[in-house]
Amino acid sequence: DLFAGIGGMRLAFEARGGKCVFSSEWDKFAQQTYEANFGDKPHGDITQISSSIIPRHDVLIAGFPCQPFSHAGLKKGFMDTRGTLFFDVARIINDRKPSLVLLENVKGFTSHDKGRTFATVVAALDELGYDTSSQVLNASDFGLPQNRERIFIVGINRRKIRGAVFKFPKPPKTPVKVGDILDRRVDTKYV
Numbered sequence: 001d002l003f004a005g006i007g008g009m010r011l012a013f014e015a016r017g018g019k020c021v022f023s024s025e026w027d028k029f030a031q032q033t034y035e036a037n038f039g040d041k042p043h044g045d046i047t048q049i050s051s052s053i054i055p056r057h058d059v060l061i062a063g064f065p066c067q068p069f070s071h072a073g074l075k076k077g078f079m080d081t082r083g084t085l086f087f088d089v090a091r092i093i094n095d096r097k098p099s100l101v102l103l104e105n106v107k108g109f110t111s112h113d114k115g116r117t118f119a120t121v122v123a124a125l126d127e128l129g130y131d132t133s134s135q136v137l138n139a140s141d142f143g144l145p146q147n148r149e150r151i152f153i154v155g156i157n158r159r160k161i162r163g164a165v166f167k168f169p170k171p172p173k174t175p176v177k178v179g180d181i182l183d184r185r186v187d188t189k190y191v
Contacts, residue, residue, distance in 0.1 A: 001023040002023075002024045002060065002061065002063075002089060003063050003064050004023040004024060005025060005027075005030050006033040006034050007033075007037050009061045009063060009104070010023065013061065020038070023043065024043045024044070024045075024046045024049060025043075026046070030042075046088045046089075046092075047085070051091060051092050051096060056096060058098055059099065059102065060089070060092065060093060060098045061103075061104075062089045062101075062102075063103075063105065064089055064103065090125075090128060093125075093130075094128055097129070097160075099156070099157050100155065100161075101125065103152070104150050104151070104152055104153075105151050106149075107136050107151055110151050118134075121153065125155045128155075129158055129159055130156060130158065131155070131164075131165070133167070133168065134151060134152065135151070135152055136149055136152075137150060140176075142171050142172065143172065143174040144176060145176045145180065152168070154166040
């Protein structure tokens with residue numbers, strides 16, 4: 001679980017029977033929340049972590065920093081040092097060779113620098129031995145009361161899983177409003 005934040009991706013994988021063997025997150029407040037949620041504190045700065053301390057694993061998940069590819073981050077991409085962190089993910093993939101890779105980023109990642117940034121990532125995964133599928137998904141289409149479009153890139157290690165093609169799920173498009181997920185009775189200690 002790289003660039004783990006507070007553990008949203010881990011939560012989803014564990015809900016389906018996955019077991020996290022390693023996590024990395026540099027933000028100290030996110031680390032505190034992650035530790036409160038899961039009982040273990042993520043390792044820090046991924047650029048300072050040797051692949052040798054990362055246990056062997058089947059699935060690598062990484063929501064690498066999106067700011068360099070978003071409007072808010074001025075779209076500097078690989079020219080922003082945060083934009084180069086994908087190459088640390090690639091280093092770990094190369095060293096550990098997981099069966100599957102799941103990468104997540106902002107929708108604008110697909111068109112950043114006229115699509116060249118996205119193409120660089122897909123080419124890097126191909127060179128590492130992964131066949132990729134990608135799709136922009138919106139959280140609101142999966143029952144969450146938020147428009148949050150993200151690109152998901154799934155890489156399948158073609159040496160370990162021959163001939164597999166990943167198909168993205170069809171979103172149920174269940175309408176949900178914020179009021180649908182809020183508690184009706186809230187303790188007065190909460191503001």
